[in-house]
Amino acid sequence: MADVAREAGVSLALVSLAFRDAYGVSKSTRARILATAEEMGYQPNRVAARLASKTDRTLGVFLLDLHNEVFADMFDGMRDGARENGREFVLTVGSVNSGELERHALDSLVRARVDVAIAAGLLLPDAELAGYRGRLRLVSVARAVPGFDAVVSDNVHGATIAVEHLISLGHRRIVHLASPPTDGYLGRRQGYIRAMEKAGLAPHLVTCGYSRTEALELAGPLLDKPERPTAIFTHNDQTALGVLDAVHARGLRVPEDLSVVGYDNTSATKPPGIDLTTVDLHPFDLGRRAEDLAVQRSEDPSGEPVVETFTPSLVVRASTAAPPAL
Structure with missing residues (x-):
């Protein structure tokens, strides 16, 4: 700032006021100071400014x-x-x-x-x-x-409407790839269990991490069972994509052989060929x-x-x- 002040022929205090767009600097002087700073390649030190100021934005x-x-x-x-x-x-x-x-x-x-x-x-x-x-x-x-x-x-509600959608289509063997049971993230698990039990169906939970790769590894054995699930509801879209990978690796088809529902409604769910039913978290x-x-x-x-x-x-x-x- 001192270098800018010397080059512009003004005081250091005036440079500080101009950079902060504060009262006390004319428009023409502020424009000259900012133009000088730009020519010199000056970038304000935001951390230093926060330390020196009583306010922080x-x-x-x-x-x-x-x-x-x-x-x-x-x-x-x-x-x-x-x-x-x-x-x-x-x-x-x-x-x-x-x-x-x-x-x-x-x-x-x-x-x-x-x-x-x-x-x-x-x-x-x-x-x-x-x-x-x-x-x-x-x-x-x-x-x-x-x-x-x-x-x-409201994750309980989100999981409930996902499972109720599958039940309304006629599904009874619905597996939930559930997130690890940690503080703050039990709602989707709880909503799935409640919706299944309300319909008189037995919940089948498989705890899964957050990655597409882990979901692929866990979904494979489920699909290889003689009586495989007809639908899988996952705790996020990434794991739903892993389920799709497992389906395609076995020559099966979605939704003809397996219905899949994700959660989050990310951009990855929308392209043709994926077109994933999912819960929109907004x-x-x-x-x-x-x-x-x-x-x-x-x-x-x-x-x-x-x-x-x-x-x-x-x-x-x-x-x-x-x-x-x-």
Whole structure:
């Protein structure tokens, strides 16, 4: 900034005011300062500015997995809100396979002194996340965490409408590839069990991780059974794609031999040849609302935690039909 001030022939204080678009600088002087800075290749040091200022307009963002489109869709919603609210992001990424990476990502947001952090896909236990209270103002996306703001989806309802759709088509042997039973992510499992039991059917759960590869490995033995399921409902779209891989590897067809329902309604479900029936989590809307809540928390740090719940919807495509004749 001192270099810019010398080159433009103004004071350092005037440069600071111009960069912050603050009162006290004429339009012509501000334009000259910014033009000089651009010619010199100057980029403001946002971290230094946050440390020097009593206010902060930077939000932290934690995304669990960049390989899963649902988090990209959530981030698009956050970014849309940030543009409107004049906020900037510090982005960190975790891993579905490493709690240590998740801790490191959250700790990096603490060190960056972000105003509020938006976290999509937290897997750490509630008890461990409680240790961040007082260190990090947090808005959780897709999972309610006690003591923090959250924007969530009614996963019990989402799973229920998915299973009821399959039952209405005539399916009775419906397997659920369920996510690992961790804090905050039991709703889809619970909705599946309730819908099956309400219809007088026996639930069949297979716990599966979050990857397409693991779903492929688990779905294969199910399809090789003499009495294989007629439908599989998965806990996310990535695992549904793994089921499709297993079906095609055996020369079977969807939906003629097996109906498949995913969860999230990511962009990967829509192309021809996949055309997956799935539960729409409305991830863009979740991310957009989470950014709004983060701004509200920034303006009211001491308010009571807010939890907002979205209602998912079923998107019926070509991967579900009546079961094959028995």
